[in-house]
Amino acid sequence: MQVLAFRHVLFEGAGLIESTLARRGITLEYVDLYRPEADVPAIDRAAGLIFLGGPMSVNDPLPFLDIERRIIAKAIDRAQPVLGICLGSQLIAQTLGAKVYRHSQKEIGWFEIRLTTDGVRDLLLCDLPASQAFFHWHGDIWDLPQGATLLASSAICPNQAFRFGSITYGLQFHPEVTPEMIADWCLQDENCGDVRGLEAPIDPHRDAERLARLAEAIFGRWCDLLLHSRTANSTALAV
Numbered sequence: 001m002q003v004l005a006f007r008h009v010l011f012e013g014a015g016l017i018e019s020t021l022a023r024r025g026i027t028l029e030y031v032d033l034y035r036p037e038a039d040v041p042a043i044d045r046a047a048g049l050i051f052l053g054g055p056m057s058v059n060d061p062l063p064f065l066d067i068e069r070r071i072i073a074k075a076i077d078r079a080q081p082v083l084g085i086c087l088g089s090q091l092i093a094q095t096l097g098a099k100v101y102r103h104s105q106k107e108i109g110w111f112e113i114r115l116t117t118d119g120v121r122d123l124l125l126c127d128l129p130a131s132q133a134f135f136h137w138h139g140d141i142w143d144l145p146q147g148a149t150l151l152a153s154s155a156i157c158p159n160q161a162f163r164f165g166s167i168t169y170g171l172q173f174h175p176e177v178t179p180e181m182i183a184d185w186c187l188q189d190e191n192c193g194d195v196r197g198l199e200a201p202i203d204p205h206r207d208a209e210r211l212a213r214l215a216e217a218i219f220g221r222w223c224d225l226l227l228h229s230r231t232a233n234s235t236a237l238a239v
Helices: 017-024 061-077 087-095 115-120 179-185 189-196 207-238
Strands: 001-004 027-031 050-051 082-085 100-115 131-142 148-152 161-164 168-171
Touching: 001 017, 017 027, 017 207, 050 061, 050 087, 050 207, 061 082, 061 087, 082 087, 087 100, 087 131, 087 161, 087 168, 100 115, 115 148, 131 189, 131 207
Parallel strands: 001 027, 001 050, 050 082, 082 168
Antiparallel strands: 100 131, 100 148, 148 161, 161 168
16 A cells, blocks of 8 residues: 655755554555656546645645645545545645635644644544644745534644544644754754744754654554545545
């Protein structure tokens, strides 16, 4: 079983998602459509699609983002599991017709999210405490898409996670990051303006073991969703 992960810059990889999938025998292949020479792979053969973060805005006139929005729309239409992280969640929300826009305050660093009543019962998030700190790095936010279910909020950003249908998810926060990823992000030229604007340095190693456990819970559940979806689709085709 294979999952495709759409990267938007080289330094924003799948992190803890990739290691969680690997422990379950699921391979991850990166798709880098931001590279001019990149080809669009056979999307329909993948068990699921992941759209990762990036320093750009979904409102930037970038051709590869247009391609990704079309891919997301087709995946949702054919009931293929889709997971978006930060920029990826904004792409999914925008594809579903929601507005994505610059927030009055950037959310960069460690901030608490609170699960909604639906979030506490949700397949991906049900193993999490109702209130828990995660890493964030975003200035844009999305409105909740019509027909979607809000799963989590934070004090700065009321819309932190949503589910559309049963297999399409958007997470504004970053449960996939490792301490090494956070430290690297702080050194990237694309992020230097954000880093200079912080009141205090970011501690990349804050609660690393706790975050790894939470990531295992979230993405392990997503693996279960992939298996269930693959079985359900195979049964439907056989009927």
